[in-house]
Amino acid sequence: MFDLFALSSLIIFVLVFVFVAFIFTFIPVGLWISALAAGVRVGIMTLVGMRLRRVVPIRIVGPLIKAEKAGIQPGVNKLEAHYLAGGNVDRVIDALIAAERANIPLPFERAAAIDLAGRNVLEAVQMSVNPKVIETPSIAAVAKDGIEVKVKARVTVRANIERLVGGAGEETIIARVGEGIVTTVGSAVSHKAVLENPDLISHTVLEKGLDAGTAYEILSIDIADVDVGRNIGATLQTDQAEADKEIAQAKAEERRAMAVAREQEMKAAVQEMRAKVVEAEAEVPKALAQALREGKLGVMDYFNMKNIVADTEMRESISKGSSNDKTKDLTKKS
Structure with a gap:
């Protein structure tokens, strides 16, 4: 009987201890006492509501105590809303305190907006004081x-x-x-x-x-x-002169290429003409033979033509020889 009573007492003690530990863990009594000692009125149910809303109470109560001591009263709801929006509550309160000490008008809403915009509001206040x-x-x-x-x-x-x-x-x-x-x-x-x-x-x-x-x-x-x-x-003038030089060289090369092409075309045309002359000269004996057979050209006419050709060649050779002799005489005199 005694063992059963002792076991029941032990179980009750453990349950009470677990309940009390749960209460003190879920309800931040120590934080509530600290706020009360600092003169900040925060209800115990407000702290419980923060737990339920997944807000860390120390992140709200700590800056709130700091603000109250500095003479600023932003309000618990505003701090909690800023925390839930992803802002840095402690930095905003520090910025408000610094602005109030430097006589810079800075409402809580503007400081919260600056913080939520991604800028360091405390650094901005410090830069306003110290450029x-x-x-x-x-x-x-x-x-x-x-x-x-x-x-x-x-x-x-x-x-x-x-x-x-x-x-x-x-x-x-x-x-x-x-x-x-x-x-x-x-x-x-x-x-x-x-x-x-x-x-x-x-x-x-x-x-x-x-x-x-x-x-x-x-x-x-x-x-x-x-x-x-x-x-x-x-430098720009030098670059421009170099560019002009390259352009002139390119144009000169283009003209030279065109001249070479024209020369090649002329040579091809001369060769073509020479080929036609040779072809025509090859047809002359045939034409003469045909004329002799048909009686259109007599034998004496043929020999007269040969004599004329020979006389022409002789005159050309004499003229070439005399021009060469004159050139030699001029060379000797010089």
Whole structure:
């Protein structure tokens, strides 16, 4: 009987212990006590509801205590809604505290929207107090005299809380400053003017309002370094002359090829004519024989024709000989 009573007492004790452990695990009593000690009123059922909604209570109560101590009252429901939306509640509260200390107007809704947009709202508030310096890469521009100028600039920016949601980032600032530098250097008559007055670049670029539509406000643009680069104008002229030379050579080669083709055509035509002459000369004896047989040409006519041909050949040989003798006499006299 005693063993049965002891066993029942042990079972009841274990069940009570398990129940109490479950209650203290599911219901964050310790967190509720901490909030109560800090002067933050959070109902025990509110904490239980957070458990049911799969919200980690410490992620809400901790920032809530911090906000209450700083004099900010965002409300439990707003913090919980921001947490369920995937936001960083602790960072938003830190940003609100920093903005309140720096006298920067920043409502909770705007801070939550900035955080949900993927931007670091605490870093934005800190940048509003302590501006950031963005250094541009070396930007090459060409003045009107054809000389390349390489410029590096430092852009001091401050975060614009009003335009953080939907505003462009640092890459846009760097691109716009580079565009302004290229435009300013390109409008300079000589690169010497840029070297003498580098502040002309910063003044001209600042007047363009490059921070429009961005999440930052440009405070100043300082020229860090100015170097002289290549003579782009001379390089372009050299390249143009080389291109013109290649074009002229190509056209000359084209004309030479056409002349060679015409010469080949002339030679082919001459050879064709010679072949026809030879063919015609081969027909002459046949024609003479045919004329003799038919009586159209007499024997005496034939011999007279031969004498004429022989006389013509003799005259041609005499004329060639006399011209050669004259050439020899001229050579001897010279």
